[in-house]
Amino acid sequence: MGGCHAKPLTHEEADGACSPPRERPQPPATPPRGSGAATPAWKTKPWASPFFGFSTPSPSPAHHLFSASSPRRSPAPSAPTTPARRLLRLPFPPPSPAKHIRQALARRHGPPRPPIPEEGGDVEGEGGRGLDKGFGFNKGFAAKYDMGDEVGRGHFGYTCAAKIKKGARKGDAVAVKVIPKAKVV
Numbered sequence: 001m002g003g004c005h006a007k008p009l010t011h012e013e014a015d016g017a018c019s020p021p022r023e024r025p026q027p028p029a030t031p032p033r034g035s036g037a038a039t040p041a042w043k044t045k046p047w048a049s050p051f052f053g054f055s056t057p058s059p060s061p062a063h064h065l066f067s068a069s070s071p072r073r074s075p076a077p078s079a080p081t082t083p084a085r086r087l088l089r090l091p092f093p094p095p096s097p098a099k100h101i102r103q104a105l106a107r108r109h110g111p112p113r114p115p116i117p118e119e120g121g122d123v124e125g126e127g128g129r130g131l132d133k134g135f136g137f138n139k140g141f142a143a144k145y146d147m148g149d150e151v152g153r154g155h156f157g158y159t160c161a162a163k164i165k166k167g168a169r170k171g172d173a174v175a176v177k178v179i180p181k182a183k184v185v
């Protein structure tokens with residue numbers, strides 16, 4: 001008959017009195033050295049250590065991290081993964097976010113505008129009037145414009161009144177801004 005005692009018990013007494021007898025874990029039997037035919041225990045038992053002569057009766061939790069069948073090492077193809085884990089598996093860094101920014105800007109501002117057509121150096125301005133880009137004294141400027149008096153000055157140059165000599169707008173009064181080359185650097 002078992003019963004609990006107040007005095008300290010020896011291991012044998014305690015095992016028999018308060019708990020069912022336990023079996024001590026026995027290390028797996030390993031063949032004696034030199035027998036030759038036996039395979040090492042660490043090759044057949046995944047929890048056996050190749051570095052130590054003994055093995056634990058139950059596998060270590062760390063065993064799952066390193067075994068070939070571990071889901072940490074070879075996850076199943078259908079296993080759910082987090083986005084961060086997917087990024088880590090990419091062979092190259094993720095593409096630049098500039099592409100997404102460009103797409104967002106295109107959605108907001110619409111498609112890129114076509115370039116303004118230029119014909120003979122004239123560009124259609126907001127009012128529909130041609131803006132003469134053929135400026136410069138070296139490209140027939142004197143043949144095209146009849147320069148008048150200076151009407152004002154700015155930081156970069158001065159402005160003169162002029163009249164168009166040729167073309168459909170012949171006789172129109174325009175203002176010609178003259179910028180010295182020294183200011184155009």
Ligand SMILES: Nc1ncnc2c1ncn2[C@@H]1O[C@H](COP(=O)(O)OP(=O)(O)OP(=O)(O)O)[C@@H](O)[C@H]1O
Pocket residue numbers: 151152153154155156157158159174175177
């Ligand atoms: N179309 C025009 N008709 C009459 N006067 C003009 C015209 N354009 C310019 N002016 C006169 O010429 C002056 C200088 O004009 P400009 O365009 O060079 O000024 P600004 O832009 O201040 O100069 P900057 O760009 O060199 O600093 C103006 O203050 C104005 O009095």
